[in-house]
Amino acid sequence: MPTPQDHRRPFFVVLNRRSGSGDADATEQAIRAELDAASYPYRLYCVRHPRELGTLAAQAVAAAEEQGGTVVVAGGDGTINAVVQAVLPSGLPLGVLPQGTFNFFGRCHGLPEGDVGAGVRGLLDAREARVQVGMVNHRVFLVNASLGLYPELLERRELDKRRFGRHRLVALLSGLRALLGDYPDLRLSLCGDGRTQLRRSTTLVVGDNRLQLADIGIAEAEAVERGRLVGIVLPPLARWRMILTAVRGLFGHLGDVDKVDSFAFTELEATLPHRRHIKLAIDGEITRLPLPLRFRVAPQPLRLLVPNRPDSA
Incomplete structure (x- = not known):
């Protein structure tokens, strides 16, 4: 059964500024504005080049494990995949702000598209669902x-x-x-x-x-x-x-x-x-x-x- 989200677990947000066709500055500002308005603890990791994604995802997971937090990813399906690769072995919860072209993963699970502010507000009042993950080799x-x-x-x-x-x-x-x-x-x-x-x-x-x-x-x-x-x-x-x-x-x-x-x-x-x-x-x-x-x-x-x-x- 889904479980309620602990409202004070800090968010460690991995934002891929190269995902989607939107304004990356506006996306970052919307995330900061919503979390600041709610006085919610968070840290933002901004990915500016694809080679940084794996490293920053690992850093976010390590920080979330140390502080009992939640990892959040803002990006398309490929970005979400990279962050899940780091999150899954840790057993940490994951929040997703879909920012890609097709967003099959986000749409399949009813996550808001387009309105970043609505997505962040949804994470502040969310429940956990257990979602199947496929594997090919590792x-x-x-x-x-x-x-x-x-x-x-x-x-x-x-x-x-x-x-x-x-x-x-x-x-x-x-x-x-x-x-x-x-x-x-x-x-x-x-x-x-x-x-x-x-x-x-x-x-x-x-x-x-x-x-x-x-x-x-x-x-x-x-x-x-x-x-x-x-x-x-x-x-x-x-x-x-x-x-x-x-x-x-x-x-x-x-x-x-x-x-x-x-x-x-x-x-x-x-x-x-x-x-x-x-x-x-x-x-x-x-x-x-x-x-x-x-x-x-x-x-x-x-x-x-x-x-x-x-x-x-």
């Missing part, structure tokens, strides 16, 4: 982890965002443009829940976010509410069929496409012949991990602060 993921075509799409999307701005339309058009390029050809060995299968694929996506899975039309979306993850395997397709598949995904019908395989599981191991490492996209950020990849649910849930509404208790 890395956490909250929305999805993927290999193959999807990481390539994300790399192109980031380049286009830097050129044209961090907007959802830019992200969508960039993804469609990337589909006109070359596709990976993965020969996957998938072992999970007592069976092994060999699959040719352009993309393997493992999802842990009910909202995103439902948005693209995956029937197993509700399985993540029952302690499972969801795998999606996209087979090699002709270019026109790949574009049609992507469009159908945008309109919530990916699960209806022939040859797109989706399945719920508890643990899954993925290997590729003659490969030792592979590029992955984890909650929108690109990384490389050693093979085999082992997907599973983290043994401990995340203690997430969520709005304290009577109808959600």
